[in-house]
Structures are given as C-alpha cells and as structure tokens.
Amino acid sequence: MxxxxxxxxxxxxxxxxxxxCGTSGDGGQTGVGVPDATTPVSQDTYTGTGEEIxxxxxxxxVDGRFAETRHITVEVYDRGNDGGTDPTNNMYTDYIKAGxxxxxxxxxxxxxxxxxxxxxxINNLLAAGTAPDICLTYSYATIQTYADMGGVLDLxxxxxxxKNDIPNLWNWLGTTNMYWDKSVTDGTLWAIEGKRANxxxxxxxxxxxxxxxxxxxxxxxxxxxxxxxVAFRDNAGTLLGADADKMVPFxxxxxxxxxxxxxxxxxIDPNITDKEFYVNGFDDRKLTQNGTREAMxxxxxxxxxxxxxxxxxxxxxxxxxxxxxxxxxVGAFMHNWDYPFRGGEDSIQANLARLxxxxxxxxxxxCFEASNGEYIKYxxxxxxxxxxxxxxxxxxxxxxxxxxxxxxxxxxxQYLQIGDEGVTHNVLPDGAIEIIPATGAPIMNxxxxxxxxxxxxxxxxxxxxLTDLSLSHNYASCDPADVAQANAVANSGKKPTxxxxxxxxxxxxxxxxxxxxxxxxxxxxxxxxxxxxxDQKWDELMADYLAAGGQAIxxxxxxxxxxxxxxxxxxx
Amino acid sequence: MAKxxxxxxxxxxxxxxxxxxxxxxxxxxxxxxxxxxxxxxxxALPIAYFVVFKYSPMYYILIAFKKYSIVQTVxxxxxxxxxxxxxxxxxxxxxxxxxxxxxxxxxxxxxxxxGFPVPIIFALLLNELRFKFFKKSVQTIAYMPHFLSWVIIxxxxxxxxxxxxxLVNMVIxxxxxxxxxxxxxxxxxxxTYIGLGIWQSFGxxxxxxxxxxxxxxPELYEAAxxxxxxxxxxxxxxxxxxxxSTIVVLLILALGNVLGxxxxxxxxxxxxxxxxxxxxxxxxxxxxxxxxxQFSLTTAVGLFQSIxxxxxxxxxxxxxxxxxxxxxx
Numbered sequence: 001m002x003x004x005x006x007x008x009x010x011x012x013x014x015x016x017x018x019x020x021c022g023t024s025g026d027g028g029q030t031g032v033g034v035p036d037a038t039t040p041v042s043q044d045t046y047t048g049t050g051e052e053i054x055x056x057x058x059x060x061x062v063d064g065r066f067a068e069t070r071h072i073t074v075e076v077y078d079r080g081n082d083g084g085t086d087p088t089n090n091m092y093t094d095y096i097k098a099g100x101x102x103x104x105x106x107x108x109x110x111x112x113x114x115x116x117x118x119x120x121x122i123n124n125l126l127a128a129g130t131a132p133d134i135c136l137t138y139s140y141a142t143i144q145t146y147a148d149m150g151g152v153l154d155l156x157x158x159x160x161x162x163k164n165d166i167p168n169l170w171n172w173l174g175t176t177n178m179y180w181d182k183s184v185t186d187g188t189l190w191a192i193e194g195k196r197a198n199x200x201x202x203x204x205x206x207x208x209x210x211x212x213x214x215x216x217x218x219x220x221x222x223x224x225x226x227x228x229x230v231a232f233r234d235n236a237g238t239l240l241g242a243d244a245d246k247m248v249p250f251x252x253x254x255x256x257x258x259x260x261x262x263x264x265x266x267x268i269d270p271n272i273t274d275k276e277f278y279v280n281g282f283d284d285r286k287l288t289q290n291g292t293r294e295a296m297x298x299x300x301x302x303x304x305x306x307x308x309x310x311x312x313x314x315x316x317x318x319x320x321x322x323x324x325x326x327x328x329x330v331g332a333f334m335h336n337w338d339y340p341f342r343g344g345e346d347s348i349q350a351n352l353a354r355l356x357x358x359x360x361x362x363x364x365x366x367c368f369e370a371s372n373g374e375y376i377k378y379x380x381x382x383x384x385x386x387x388x389x390x391x392x393x394x395x396x397x398x399x400x401x402x403x404x405x406x407x408x409x410x411x412x413x414q415y416l417q418i419g420d421e422g423v424t425h426n427v428l429p430d431g432a433i434e435i436i437p438a439t440g441a442p443i444m445n446x447x448x449x450x451x452x453x454x455x456x457x458x459x460x461x462x463x464x465x466l467t468d469l470s471l472s473h474n475y476a477s478c479d480p481a482d483v484a485q486a487n488a489v490a491n492s493g494k495k496p497t498x499x500x501x502x503x504x505x506x507x508x509x510x511x512x513x514x515x516x517x518x519x520x521x522x523x524x525x526x527x528x529x530x531x532x533x534x535d536q537k538w539d540e541l542m543a544d545y546l547a548a549g550g551q552a553i554x555x556x557x558x559x560x561x562x563x564x565x566x567x568x569x570x571x572x
Numbered sequence: 573m574a575k576x577x578x579x580x581x582x583x584x585x586x587x588x589x590x591x592x593x594x595x596x597x598x599x600x601x602x603x604x605x606x607x608x609x610x611x612x613x614x615x616a617l618p619i620a621y622f623v624v625f626k627y628s629p630m631y632y633i634l635i636a637f638k639k640y641s642i643v644q645t646v647x648x649x650x651x652x653x654x655x656x657x658x659x660x661x662x663x664x665x666x667x668x669x670x671x672x673x674x675x676x677x678x679x680x681x682x683x684x685x686x687g688f689p690v691p692i693i694f695a696l697l698l699n700e701l702r703f704k705f706f707k708k709s710v711q712t713i714a715y716m717p718h719f720l721s722w723v724i725i726x727x728x729x730x731x732x733x734x735x736x737x738x739l740v741n742m743v744i745x746x747x748x749x750x751x752x753x754x755x756x757x758x759x760x761x762x763x764t765y766i767g768l769g770i771w772q773s774f775g776x777x778x779x780x781x782x783x784x785x786x787x788x789x790p791e792l793y794e795a796a797x798x799x800x801x802x803x804x805x806x807x808x809x810x811x812x813x814x815x816x817s818t819i820v821v822l823l824i825l826a827l828g829n830v831l832g833x834x835x836x837x838x839x840x841x842x843x844x845x846x847x848x849x850x851x852x853x854x855x856x857x858x859x860x861x862x863x864x865x866q867f868s869l870t871t872a873v874g875l876f877q878s879i880x881x882x883x884x885x886x887x888x889x890x891x892x893x894x895x896x897x898x899x900x901x
Contacts, residue, residue: 120863127642145865149641245736254844311734313845314755392643513863514668517847524844528756548667 053175055163058398064165066105070399073132075122077451078112082346084445087112091441092416092449100406106399115451116317119513126151126391133394134403136386136454140181140191141512143389144504147190153390156182156189158397165398166405172455173408176499180383183503184564192404193383197467198458200337200490201379202261205362207331210239212359219367222266222298225332229307232331240329248309248324249331250302254316256523257285260299262334265378266368267291273569278500279557282508286378287519288550293538296526300534303527313524326351328360337364337490341475341483342447344437350477361479364486374493381496385457408455410462417448417459431466434473448474498571502560507552515553518545636660636872652868659872669873672856673831675849679838680830682766688826690774692819695781696807711782714775722840725768729755729841733764755841758849765841765850780822781815788814820897828885831877853877 060066078087085091088110100106111132113121119139125131126146137143146152159178163170170178173195180193206228211218214235219225229249236244252259268291280288302308315321324330325340325348340348340362352360366375390400406412418425424438438444450457459474461467471487472480522541529537546554565571605612631646637656638649652658663669694714701707717725732740733754741751754764792810801809835854842850851859853873861870889900 123862123865142865146642149643151642310736313843314730314734316843510860510864510866514860517859518668521844521847528845544667 053160053163055170056161057164058162060398061104061165064104064402066399069101069105069107070396071107071109072134072394072396072399072403073109073111074134074403075113075132075136076110077115077118077446079115079445079451081445083439083443085441085443087445087451090445092419092444092452095415096407096412096452099412100403103406104399104402106396106402108403129393131391131393133390133396133400134388134454135391136194136388138386139512140387141508141510143191143387145509146391147188148509151392152190153392153394153397154188154190155192155390155397156187158401159189159192162398162401166401168408168410169401169405169455171408172410176381177383180499181387181503184501185504191387191389192455194386194388194455194457195382196380196385196457197460198471199379199382199494199496200487201377202258202334203337203364203486203490204262204334204367205332205340205486206365207328208361208363209357209359210331213239218363218365220365222263222368225365225367226302226307229302229332230305233305233307239331243329246324246327246329247331248329249307251309251312251321251324251330251333252299252527253312253321254520254524255285256296256299256527257283257287257519259334260295261286262368262377263299264292264295265289265376266370267295268370268376268378270370270372270374270376274498274500274571275561275565275569278498278502278561279554281497281500282505282553282557283515283519283550285516285519285523287522287545288554296523296538297534299527300529301531304531308527310528313528322348325362326355328352328356333362337486338475338483341478341486344476347475347477349479349482361482363482364489366489366492377490377492377494379494379496381499383499384497386454388454404455407453410460413453413456414461416453417461419444419449428473430469432473433461433466433470435476437476500561500564500571502557502564505553505556505560507549507556511549511553515545515549518548633871633875635868636875638868640867640871659868660876662869663873663876666869668851668856668860671848672851672853676831676833676852679762679765679852680833682762683769684823684826684830686766687770687774688823690770691777692781692815694774695778695785695815696811698778698782699785699811700803700807711775711778715779716775717772718776720772722772722836725772726840729764729768755843756845758846761841761846762849765838768841769837777822781818784815784818785811817897820892820895821900824885824888824892824900827888828881830884831880 076087076093087093093108093110097108100108111125113125118137119142122131122135122137122142126135143152147154159166173192177193177195179189181191182189204225206218208218210216210232211228214231216228216231217224219228232239232249233247236247240247257264264286268286268289272290276290280286280290286292299308303310309321309324312321321330325333336342342348344350349361352362368375370376388404390397394400418433418435419438419442421427423442424436424444426434426436428434445451448459459467459471461470472484475483518541522538522545525541526534526538634646635649636659637652638646639652639658641649654661698707698711701710720728730738732738735741735751735753735756738754740754745751752760754760788810792814793806796806796810831853833852833854835858838850838852839855839858842855857870857873860866860873892898
C-alpha cells in the first residue's frame with residue numbers, strides 16, 4: 001500500500017515536471033529567439049565589393065545622441081590578477097561609461113568573462129541567452145558555430161546603414177578589418193576583426209649573462225643555437241652552482257607549436273604557395289605544414305640530449321615554467337615578442353634582476369634560418385586578433401556600434417592605453433611616453449588596457465612617431481634597449497598572412513577544440529618519445545589526427561580554394 | 573482518485589483470502605494520508621528536488637536525437653538524420669569516443685578489482701584493534717583524503733612523482749635506479765591513477781563496513797570462542813558472512829557505475845602524454861560537448877552511458893538474487 005502511494009506520488013510528480021518543462025521551453029523561446037527585433041531599420045542590402053562604400057546614418061540620433069537613454073552590456077576579460085581592480089567597475093570603465101553617456105546617451109554595463117576560459121564561458125552565456133550585447137573572442141570558429149545556429153547578428157547591413165554615425169570605427173579598422181570575415185558567397189558578416197596596431201609575434205630569448213659568462217656570441221643560426229644549449233647544459237655547475245640540477249637550457253611548455261614556432265616555421269619550404277599555406281592554415285600551430293615533421297625530429301633529439309625541460313607535460317596551465325625563468329634556471333625560450341617584459345615589477349626580466357643579479361637578463365636573438373637563408377617570421381595580418389560580434393539577443397545594435405566607434409576614437413584609445421601623466425606614465429625629455437607601475441585605483445588590469453580597447457591591440461597613440469618612440473618605454477621596470485631589440489627582431493622578415501576570403505569550412509565546425517587537443521598531444525608525445533620511436537609515433541598519431549577530421553578539413557579547404565581561384569596557386 | 577478505488581478493490585480481494593492481513597489494507601489511502609500527512613510533507617522537499625534536478629532535465633535527452641540549435645527549443649529542433657540516430661552512429665565512428673569507452677571500462681574495472689576489496693580488508697583489520705584511541709586515530713587519518721579535491725591531490729602527486737624533482741623519484745635515483753615516469757608513461761599512469769584513487773577513498777568507504785560489523789551480535793563471537801575458534805576463523809566464519817549482504821549491495825552499485833565516470837579525478841590527473849589511456853567518457857563529453865559545442869553528439873554519448881549502466885545494474889542485481897542475496901531493486 002505504502003509503495004503504491006509512493007509510486008503514485010512519483011508518477012504524478014514526473015507528469016508535472018514534464019508539463020513544467022514544456023512551459024519553461026516556451027518561455028525560453030520568447031527570450032532567445034527574437035532575431036526580428038534586431039533587423040536594421042533600412043532594408044537596403046549591400047551587395048558591392050568596391051573599396052568606397054556609400055554609407056547612411058540613423059534617423060534616431062540627434063548630434064550622435066539617442067533621445068532616450070539606452071542600455072548595453074559589454075564583455076570584458078577578467079584576468080584575476082593580483083592587486084588588480086574590479087574589471088567591470090574601475091577608473092577606466094568609469095571613463096568609458098561617462099563618455100558614452102555624454103556623447104551618445106548610452107548606459108554601458110560591463111560583464112566580466114575569465115580570460116583563460118573565455119571560449120567556454122562565452123559558450124555558456126550564449127547558450128543561456130544571457131551573452132552581453134557586445135561579445136568578443138579570439139575564436140572565430142565559436143562565432144561561426146553560433147552563427148550557423150542563428151545565434152549571431154549579421155552585421156553586413158548595419159555597418160553600412162550607420163556608416164556616417166561610426167566614422168572612427170571605419171577609419172581605424174578600414175575595409176580590411178571591417179570586412180575580413182565577410183562571406184564572398186552570401187555577404188554575411190558575423191564579426192568585425194579588431195586591429196593589431198602591432199602584429200609582432202614570437203621571438204627567441206636567451207640569457208645574455210650566461211652567454212657572457214661562457215664567452216659565447218649570440219647565436220645567429222640553428223646550429224649555433226644548438227651549440228649554445230649544449231654549452232649551457234655542460235656548464236650548469238658554473239652557471240648555477242648548487243642549483244645545477246635545476247638547469248633547463250631550452251624551455252618549452254605543452255604548447256610546443258607556439259613555444260618552438262620559430263624553429264618549426266623555419267623548416268617550412270620558403271617557396272610554399274599561398275594555396276598550400278592556406279590549405280594547411282587551419283591549424284595555427286602549423287602541424288600539417290610541410291616542414292613540421294623534420295622540425296619535431298630536431299626538437300625530439302634535443303629533448304633526448306637533455307637540452308629541454310623534462311616535466312613540461314605535467315604543468316599545463318600553471319606557472320611552474322614562468323617561475324623557473326624568474327628564478328634564473330632557464331637558458332633560452334621562445335614566446336610572444338614582449339613576454340619577458342610583461343607585468344612590470346613581476347615581469348620575468350625584473351624578477352631576474354632582483355633574484356639573480358643586475359646583469360641577469362633575457363635578450364632577443366634571431367637564429368632560425370629557412371632553407372634559403374632568410375629569417376622569415378610568419379605573422380598575422382592586422383586582423384586575426386579579437387573578433388567582435390553581436391549575439392542575436394542584442395536588441396541595441398546601433399548603440400553597440402556607437403560603443404565600438406567611441407572605443408576606436410584615437411583620443412580615447414590613447415587615454416585608455418597610457419592613462420594620466422604622473423600616475424601611469426611620464427613624458428620623457430624626447431617626448432616619449434614611459435609607462436610607470438601604478439598601484440591602487442589607476443592600475444590597469446591588462447597591459448595598455450588592451451581588454452578595454454577591444455578594437456585595438458598594441459600601443460597606438462595619436463601621433464605615429466610618438467608611438468614608435470614610446471613602445472620601448474612601454475614596459476615598466478625593463479630596460480628600453482632590450483624591448484627595442486626584441487621589437488626589431490620580431491619585425492625583421494615579417495610575412496603576414498593573406499586573406500583567402502573563404503569563411504566557412506563545414507568540416508571545421510565544432511572540431512576546433514578536439515583537433516587542437518589532439519595536435520598538442522602529437523607535439524608533446526613526439527617531443528618526448530625516444531629517438532627510435534619518433535617516426536612510428538609521428539606516423540601513427542598523424543594518421544589518427546587526419547582520420548579524426550584533419551583530412552576532411554584539408555580536402556574541403558582545397559575544394560573551396562579551387563572553387564574560388566581555379567588552379568591559381570597564389571593570391572594577388 | 574480512480575487509482576485509490578483500484579487499490580481498495582485489489583486490497584479487498586486480497587483480504588478476502590487472507591483475512592488476518594486485511595485490516596490495514598481496508599483503509600482508503602486518503603485516510604492513510606490524512607493520518608500521516610506530516611510524514612508525507614517531509615517527503616515533499618526531496619521529491620521536489622528530484623523533480624527539478626533529476627526528472628525534468630530528462631526531457632532534454634531528446635537533444636541526442638535532434639540537431640542541436642542554440643536559438644530553438646528542444647521541440648523545435650529538427651530531428652537528426654538516420655531516424656534520429658545520426659549522433660549515435662557518429663559517436664561509434666569516432667575513434668576518440670572508442671578510446672574513451674575502452675579507457676572508462678578498463679579504469680573502472682581495475683578500480684573495482686583492485687580497489688573494491690581494500691576498504692573491506694581495512695575494516696576487518698580495524699575491527700581487530702582493541703586499543704580504542706589508536707583505532708579511532710587510524711580511522712580518522714585514513715578517511716581524511718576523502719575530503720581533498722582532486723586538484724589538490726594532483727598537486728601532491730606532482731610533488732611526489734615528477735621525474736627529476738619529485739620526492740619519490742629522488743629517493744629512487746639516490747638508490748641508484750633510473751627515475752620512474754609515474755605520470756608520463758601510459759601503463760605507469762594507470763597504476764598511479766588507481767593507486768591514488770584507492771588512497772583517497774578506502775578510509776571513507778570502510779565506514780559502511782565498520783557499521784555493518786558493529787551490527788553483528790557479539791554472542792556469535794562468544795560462542796565461537798567457546799568452540800575454540802581463533803581470530804582468523806572468527807573473521808572468516810562470522811565477520812565476513814555478517815557483512816556479506818553489505819558487500820553485495822556495494823558491489824552491485826559499483827558495477828552499475830562501470831561506464832559512469834566522475835569528472836574531476838581523470839581530468840585533474842590526465843596530461844597530454846597519456847591521453848590515449850586517460851581520456852574517459854566524462855572528459856570526452858567535456859571536450860566535445862562543452863568546449864566544441866557538439867551537444868547532440870555528447871548527449872547521445874551520455875545517454876548511451878546511462879543505458880549501459882542501467883543494464884549492468886540490473887544484471888548484477890539479478891545475479892546477486894540468484895546467488896541468494898537480497899539485491900537492491
């Protein structure tokens with residue numbers, strides 16, 4: 001009897017819950033599925049591909065201002081750094097909020113998204129229908145996936161219809177970045193590419209004081225680099241004394257494709273055609289490019305000779321490697337061109353000087369020559385940085401565009417990047433801006449407030465000459481000469497990516513993370529396996545990678561290229 | 573209240589044949605509920621919990637058979653190809669899924685084979701201790717790791733097991749042996765994984781056996797002593813049979829989870845070099861579903877996982893009943 005009552009109750013509650021689901025589902029529909037509300041005012045469709053675009057302006061605005069106050073939400077990265085301020089509410093966000101309210105009568109609210117899990121987080125927000133009106137991510141694949149589901153607003157019409165209302169945005173990004181992601185087939189534009197004021201990529205750093213101590217010259221070829229590593233290893237006792245067993249001549253993380261990129265890329269055939277480069281370009285770590293296997297063979301050899309860090313695989317996402325660099329155990333590494341200078345007082349360079357001695361420092365070297373003897377740096381174009389998109393839940397597209405315009409105003413960029421004189425920067429006698437470390441309220445949560453200047457990455461002052469002059473003074477607690485040298489190395493032999501104008505590759509949808517994870521496994525296993533095992537491991541793992549979706553992408557990219565360019569091998 | 577009538581009728585028929593048990597059945601359910609309504613009220617909250625968090629999400633199982641879209645409700649989403657089974661087919665064509673399936677089964681079976689007896693043995697040993705304070709201390713220390721998160725356990729493992737700076741490897745190297753790659757070699761990783769799992773949970777899992785042991789009548793032990801039984805004989809003939817039904821129930825539950833996998837343990841412990849052994853279904857679902865947005869595929873995987881688990885549960889239960897135990901269903 002008791003049992004029957006219980007089962008009755010349970011059955012009843014189940015029926016109820018089903019009904020509840022039905023209603024909540026319907027409720028969700030009104031919340032999420034309202035793309036109609038975001039249709040632009042004008043129905044004129046933009047079809048041309050010319051450079052000069054005739055734009056319109058909105059009838060809603062009077063002197064750039066809405067009659068009634070509008071409200072938008074904007075994504076901002078939360079880096080959770082020590083001593084930082086609330087990313088959604090600080091001195092600089094107040095500056096933006098006040099400016100937007102004064103200039104456009106738009107209220108801005110910031111939504112924090114953790115920087116290091118941004119893709120996961122933005123996925124969750126989008127799936128829940130609570131994404132900010134202005135979203136940004138580094139992952140175009142994420143945007144494409146959501147666009148395919150109807151979750152992203154098509155910008156192709158509004159950026160033209162409101163062109164005269166957003167002059168700063170058009171001036172700063174130009175058609176290149178505005179239309180970088182525009183589909184050549186149907187004209188859709190899901191995202192606008194933020195611009196790199198500086199597209200420097202990776203540089204090799206070595207310990208200058210170690211070179212001096214051993215009487216070595218800075219390496220200029222791969223062989224010399226190798227000889228230097230061997231010298232570091234063999235003289236660990238001289239260089240590190242009691243800590244000799246902690247020596248890591250050449251340090252690399254689980255992200256081998258990035259942290260050994262210059263070596264890997266130097267093995268690419270320098271005469272590679274645009275077509276081949278594009279077809280294999282889906283992996284930004286160059287896994288399937290034509291020189292990677294041989295590059296990995298070299299690294300594998302170095303690893304087995306004890307020249308590299310043997311615990312790299314166990315430290316995914318922690319600071320162990322940076323700590324080794326700061327403590328002075330690392331002889332050489334490759335990373336972002338300004339990596340050792342980042343972080344002011346807590347930068348690698350500043351830590352080295354403090355913990356090891358005033359002479360201890362990393363300097364940039366250029367030593368990975370391609371087969372034609374050139375030092376090629378494959379780099380991004382001005383696009384390829386953060387992509388800005390409006391989810392379909394955005395019902396203030398004009399106010400959102402005005403925000404992008406406001407944030408692209410050179411004056412606003414400059415203030416956000418350098419802050420107030422005497423607080424976050426000094427003006428040097430030659431006019432250069434020197435960044436000084438700040439604490440308390442004026443602290444910037446990201447270098448140059450890059451998280452707030454979402455359309456601009458890299459120092460961009462109102463005067464271009466001043467920008468160049470100031471760049472090397474831009475890293476607090478670091479020697480400007482070292483920064484200038486790294487900048488020079490990063491800039492030499494640049495080869496920017498060309499835009500093949502093919503936006504959708506079906507085979508790539510939803511595969512990004514899975515393939516990236518696989519690629520890192522291949523790199524890591526092939527770096528650390530024994531020399532004898534290398535070929536077998538590489539073949540086996542590559543076959544698995546290609547079967548898991550890599551080959552499908554390569555095939556589809558080849559077809560897409562041939563459909564668009566025929567048998568042309570080079571882009572104009 | 574049609575059901576109530578039903579109950580009454582069947583109860584009535586039943587009562588007709590066996591009048592001595594008829595009394596409670598004759599009362600209508602409404603009276604029953606009225607009398608004990610406080611108790612049913614107490615039940616309301618747990619039921620609400622199950623409805624909200626366990627039953628209503630089941631509706632979204634439909635996603636496994638549909639083409640997922642972020643802007644549509646489940647009802648609006650179009651059905652997947654192949655009569656809705658597109659994603660199940662895709663999963664079984666996916667090599668990573670098959671790896672994850674294999675690893676899940678292997679790791680869970682190893683956990684059961686190696687790990688299941690440990691808390692039983694520990695409970696038996698602990699039961700033999702006569703010095704109360706020592707017994708309590710050992711017990712407390714043994715179940716402390718249960719409260720550590722796997723991220724912290726991984727941190728401890730790093731300190732102990734890394735090849736050049738780990739404590740264990742330093743000792744091994746000082747003794748003149750080469751360093752052991754506890755975490756970077758597939759086979760060793762599996763051993764470390766199982767070992768850490770046992771270390772973390774054996775103390776906690778032994779609690780239920782200790783409780784069962786304390787329920788055994790002391791008279792049995794006294795009688796055995798009179799008959800001249802030694803410690804081992806008592807353990808073998810009294811304690812173990814006394815907790816047999818507990819063991820069987822826990823074994824059924826463990827077998828019911830053979831395709832299930834918790835997330836934190838493999839996720840915290842895995843690294844790129846051992847992924848071929850360490851990727852399990854839960855981390856696969858995380859990677860493909862949450863990180864790559866393939867919700868239909870991963871819902872299909874999750875559903876498959878649940879169904880296999882239920883099959884295992886039912887089979888194990890049936891088996892134990894046939895062996896003369898009570899079972900749990």
